[in-house]
Amino acid sequence: xxxxxxxxxxxxxxxxxxxxxxxxxxxxxxxxxxxxxxxxxxxxxxxxxxxxxxxxxxxxxxxxxxxxxxxxxxxxxxxxxxxxxxxxxxxxxxxxxxxxxxxxxxxxxxxxxxxxxxxxxxxxxxxxxxxxxxxxxxxxxxxxxxxxxxxxxxxxxxxxxxxxxxxxxxxx
Amino acid sequence: xxxxxxxxxxxxxxxxxxxxxxxxxxxxxxxxxxxxxxxxxxxxxxxxxxxxxxxxxxxxxxxxxxxxxxxxxxxxxxxxxxxxxxxxxxxxxxxxxxxxxxxxxxxxxxxxxxxxxxxxxxxxxxxxxxxxxxxxxxxxxxxxxxxxxxxxxxxxxxxxxxxxxxxxxxxxxxxxxxxxxxxxxxxxxxxxxxxxxxxxxxxxxxxxxxxxxxxxxxxxxxxxxxxxxxxxxxxxxxxxxxxxxxxxxxxxxxxxxxxxxxxxxxxxxxxxxxxxxxxxxxxxxxxxxxxxxxxxxxxxxxxxxxxxxxxxxxxxxxxxxxxxxxxx
Numbered sequence: 001x002x003x004x005x006x007x008x009x010x011x012x013x014x015x016x017x018x019x020x021x022x023x024x025x026x027x028x029x030x031x032x033x034x035x036x037x038x039x040x041x042x043x044x045x046x047x048x049x050x051x052x053x054x055x056x057x058x059x060x061x062x063x064x065x066x067x068x069x070x071x072x073x074x075x076x077x078x079x080x081x082x083x084x085x086x087x088x089x090x091x092x093x094x095x096x097x098x099x100x101x102x103x104x105x106x107x108x109x110x111x112x113x114x115x116x117x118x119x120x121x122x123x124x125x126x127x128x129x130x131x132x133x134x135x136x137x138x139x140x141x142x143x144x145x146x147x148x149x150x151x152x153x154x155x156x157x158x159x160x161x162x163x164x165x166x167x168x169x170x171x172x
Numbered sequence: 173x174x175x176x177x178x179x180x181x182x183x184x185x186x187x188x189x190x191x192x193x194x195x196x197x198x199x200x201x202x203x204x205x206x207x208x209x210x211x212x213x214x215x216x217x218x219x220x221x222x223x224x225x226x227x228x229x230x231x232x233x234x235x236x237x238x239x240x241x242x243x244x245x246x247x248x249x250x251x252x253x254x255x256x257x258x259x260x261x262x263x264x265x266x267x268x269x270x271x272x273x274x275x276x277x278x279x280x281x282x283x284x285x286x287x288x289x290x291x292x293x294x295x296x297x298x299x300x301x302x303x304x305x306x307x308x309x310x311x312x313x314x315x316x317x318x319x320x321x322x323x324x325x326x327x328x329x330x331x332x333x334x335x336x337x338x339x340x341x342x343x344x345x346x347x348x349x350x351x352x353x354x355x356x357x358x359x360x361x362x363x364x365x366x367x368x369x370x371x372x373x374x375x376x377x378x379x380x381x382x383x384x385x386x387x388x389x390x391x392x393x394x395x396x397x398x399x400x401x402x403x404x405x406x407x408x409x410x411x412x413x414x415x416x417x418x419x420x421x422x423x424x425x426x427x428x429x430x431x432x433x434x435x436x437x438x439x440x441x442x443x444x445x446x447x448x449x450x451x452x453x454x455x456x457x458x459x460x461x462x463x464x465x466x467x468x469x470x471x472x473x474x475x476x477x478x479x480x481x482x483x484x485x486x487x488x489x490x491x492x493x494x495x496x497x498x499x500x
Contacts, residue, residue: 003175003221025223026173028210048211049278061251061280067210068281071178072203072225119276127255130271130411136260151411152275 010074014039015083023070030054030065033080041081041110045154052153055111055118056080062118064152081110084117093117093170102166104157112153116167119149123171141171173213178203180225184354184388187224191384192356194222202226202386204247204286207278212291216300217307227283231388234258240394246285246352246387250274250340253284263392265401265420269343272405275412285387288341288351288367291378292334292442293414295319305331306375313375316478322416325475325484326441332375333478335439336368337414342438343403345446346420349392355385365436368443375442396432399424400499405438406487415439417487423499425459433496435471440488447471450492459500461493468492 006025011018014037023032030047033039033056042065045053049064056065057079065078084091093113096102103109123145128135131148139145146164155163181187187202194200198221201209205227212218231245234256242258253259254270274282291297296304296314303311315323315333323333341364349364367379381387405418418438424431433454435447450471457463468489475485 005175006177008178025176025178026213047214049207049275052275052277055277058280062277063281064207064277067207067278069178069203069206069210069223072180072206072227074180115277118280122251122255122276125255127251128260128267128271129276130268132271135254135264135267135271148411149276152277 008071010071012070012073012075013077015079021070025069025071027070028066029056029058029068029070029073029078032070033065033078039080039082042114043107043110045108045111050154051108051111052115053108053111055115055153057114057118060118060121062115079114081114084113091117093120093166096166096170097163100166100169101159101162103155103159103162108153108155108157112150112155112163115150115153116163116170119146120167120171123149141168143168173216174219174221176220176223178223178225181229184226184229184231184386187226187229188355188384188386190222190224191386194224195384197221200224200384202285204283205249205281206286207274207282208286208290212298215298217291217298226285226386229388231285237391242392244284244390244392246389247283250279250282250284250287251276254279262395263343263347263401265403265422266340266343266347266392268403269339269405269418269420272403272415272418273339284340284390287338288344288387288390289379289381290338293337294323294334297334306334306371306378309374309376320478321480322414322439323478323481324441325477325481325488326437326445327370328442328476328478329371329373329375331373332371332442334371334375334442336378336441336443338444339403339405339415339418339438341368341444342418342436343420344390344392345436345444346401346422346434347392348434349390351387352389352391353381353385353387355382359388365443365446371442378442396422396424398426399432402495402498404491404495406491417484417491419488419491419495421492421495421499423459423496425500428459430454430457430459430463435467435492435496437471437488437492440475440484447492449474459496461497464493464496465489467496
């Protein structure tokens, strides 16, 4: 006989709205967003933290939602691709992905855009990366920096040139 | 995934007490960022009946110590540590190693304690249907005769040829860090190297920790005056891949002579490998490529490459020489 599921009550603030939820302790944040809240923009690619399609902003930081246990994030704030636009006004990164052809099939795109939003705030905070020539100095937004900082997001269509162009455009 | 109960511990003592209480009931694990543990639970490699969340015990700060070093809480994330101004100023080697590992998203979740205790990426360990002495003691090691291209060349045993995957741990080993733990018998401090152990006949034990011991912090000594340091990593693609071989090196040169040096290797053993033989060769030697090559050869004379990973011996040798040469 298998062990019974363990349930837990949590609250998440999702795209600005408090959501009271009963979750299985095994549920990932990704599964809760998709299956319980109907927010299917975040995609399940590999479910192992390797592809980045599930990337969301958790308390302002980009993370792989497939590796986050929802039960462990009671009280946290989550922003998904559905929460980026301001009404009909696209987020600057969304608009830039459209203008620069930053996708083909579109499956990785929500994760790419959420990752890029998080990445630009990390860069604005002065965080270095493996592409930063001197980690003790402030980084600059070069193409090698964009490529390195977005290496956790795989695009099997190979839209990388458009993605890099979109990030450069949005960063101004 | 097997169902499990979850609790958020209030403090370190409560976490340990709970782990001790649950230890006999089908397995208990501490949960940090979850990037390694949750993945292994999904793969069926880890099957805990109870999780104790230790990410909010107040171990989330980086503070200078009285002796000029740093005290790093175990729950500090990899990205916070790599971005810290004091780390970047005093220990850029550590920032380089952290930034060489994983992806931006993973570093935002992964913690210092969890990074140290992450498990090997040996494909037999991660595939629950395969034999593996580390996952299922006594079941055998298919990697010895099978897929071992990325596995150990130093310190392996007949029962296990796995490598430790952490970049951060390699830097901490070269830097002479100390790992602070608390357990049922109180607190203790473990020097690096010394936390991780060679597989010998017990590959199921990655470290010297007891199952209910909890890492609370890592401390770094004051930076060595005049030392230059660098972390270099060779991998199969230029980002987001584990090391085939990595080198963390600190070098102090006075009048063209090596005054002090510390070298640690990643991707080559069950532990972050402190290259003591190479260090011994270099003390008092000229700071020049010929001496660096002799030191690398002295270290790698003890290598026992497997059928398909002999390339790592040459790679480690060249990477040691290249990294030290950069520091002169």
